[in-house]
Amino acid sequence: MDVADHRRNALVTARARAVLGLVMLVFPGLVARLTFGTDGRGAAMRLVFRLVGVRDLVLGIGAITTLKEQTMDAEWVGMGALADAVDGAAALVTPGLSARTRLLALTGGGAAAVGLAAARAIADARPAAEADAVTG
Numbered sequence: 001m002d003v004a005d006h007r008r009n010a011l012v013t014a015r016a017r018a019v020l021g022l023v024m025l026v027f028p029g030l031v032a033r034l035t036f037g038t039d040g041r042g043a044a045m046r047l048v049f050r051l052v053g054v055r056d057l058v059l060g061i062g063a064i065t066t067l068k069e070q071t072m073d074a075e076w077v078g079m080g081a082l083a084d085a086v087d088g089a090a091a092l093v094t095p096g097l098s099a100r101t102r103l104l105a106l107t108g109g110g111a112a113a114v115g116l117a118a119a120r121a122i123a124d125a126r127p128a129a130e131a132d133a134v135t136g
Helices: 003-026 028-040 043-069 073-093 099-135
Strands: none
Touching: 003 028, 003 043, 003 073, 003 099, 028 043, 028 099, 043 073, 073 099
């Protein structure tokens, strides 16, 4: 897979993250119930999903912007991947969660793997691009 494919994957993931963040911010109760079932009811769950929604919206927009500008793109993509990895790991090790919630955790783990691979490929492509620019 070349760096253009990784950039495309990172951009798709960033757009999905931004949209999901906006949905969590605007409809936190719905997302909480879809994620946790009846355990997703209540003001505390809506608050948590709004907080995560803001985080994902910021990470998504940051990644989209930097991928288009090609500045600090690997860092923003990597931060999103780290957030996905932590979310997935936390959901997998927390006792008492439903199978649906654990399945969503695996989805987050997959997004983390895609993001990490993209961030590494984008960062690894920098020296070659910088050397090409210097030698002109």
